Amino acid sequence: MAAACARSFSKVGWSLLESPLVRRPGTGFYLSGNAGARVSGRGYGTGSGLGLRSRLLSSLRAGGGRVLGCAFLLGGGLGLYQTVKFSAQQHLAEEHCKVQGDGLKLVLYQYKTCPFCSKVRAVLDYYGLPYEIVEVNPVMRKELKWSTYRKVPILMVDSDVQMNDSSVIISCLKTYLINKKKSMPELIRCYPEMKSVNDRGKEVTEYNNKYWLMLSEEDNELVYPEKGMQKEERKWRQWADDWLVHLISPNVYRTSGEALASFDYIVREGKFGNFEGFFAKYVGAAAMFIISKRLKSRHNLQDDVRQDLYKACNDWVAAIGKKRKFMGGDEPNLADLAVFGVLRVMEGLQAFDDMMENTKVKHWYRRMETATLNHEGRK
Structure with missing residues (x-):
């Protein structure tokens, strides 16, 4: 024109x-x-x-x-x-x-309200990597028929490389952005699968090294210029997976009213048919209200699960300290992005509003929101 x-x-x-x-x-x-x-x-x-x-x-x-x-x-x-x-x-x-995506075609298979999927989106958005989303129907999961791995998130790279587990995906992507000498298939081999049976007799798959970046000594010093930064990042990434994520369900399904509101949000944002949506909203809300009580017991949470959420948020802010904008300093690191991704799935729910009002996490959260929205990691 x-x-x-x-x-x-x-x-x-x-x-x-x-x-x-x-x-x-x-x-x-x-x-x-x-x-x-x-x-x-x-x-x-x-x-x-x-x-x-x-x-x-x-x-x-x-x-x-x-x-x-x-x-x-x-x-x-x-x-x-x-x-x-x-x-x-x-x-x-x-x-x-x-250059940022290096021509990679990325397709993310996800549930929008899944905290692990939200972690991956936070990283993709922050670094400005173009990607497509395939929303998976959580009931039929027909979008994953092609895969023997039936969990989300799954990130497909160039239509032929499959990446599983949110932390492995994040570590691979960050490593690749820093040093492109190794291809994605080569990097994935650095995070081998390890199958085992948990205490409930269920087979689980874990991944070795999933919180590590596969960098040369020179690159490692550039990414982590100060002593202890790498160890701190790994510690809090694991904390987000092993502790923080387990506080989400007990808090969003804390009462019957909150459970119904949560499933109303899940159905609205997810991929459900009409009957599936109705079933999920009412039957699912009732089921998760009951399950959340079991989760509270399994993870040794307080009767008032909000207090555990508040403490977790304040512990996180205390770990960042008053002199840093983010745990990564002036820019978010992978721990910042992981914690932000987990907490973000509660937006629009009562648990999120209570968290923002009763903890010190608000200012850090808003900075993360801006950094992610503006793709500040591109620089």
């Missing part, structure tokens, strides 16, 4: 330059030749008295319409300049985006 307007200005300019001004008795001047647009003196003084417009045209007689033509050419030139400038900026932005 801008280019078309610029070209039009230029054409008019050349027409004016090539078309002499001809006096028409009693009216002033009109453009002859291709311009052909009559210049009327109406409203500016006509007849024997020269109005403002007539005086202006008289001043242009010496050079014909060349001054006016130059003005149009100048406008067209400026328009073309702005068009080229905009196109160049757009091209640079696209190239920058390609």
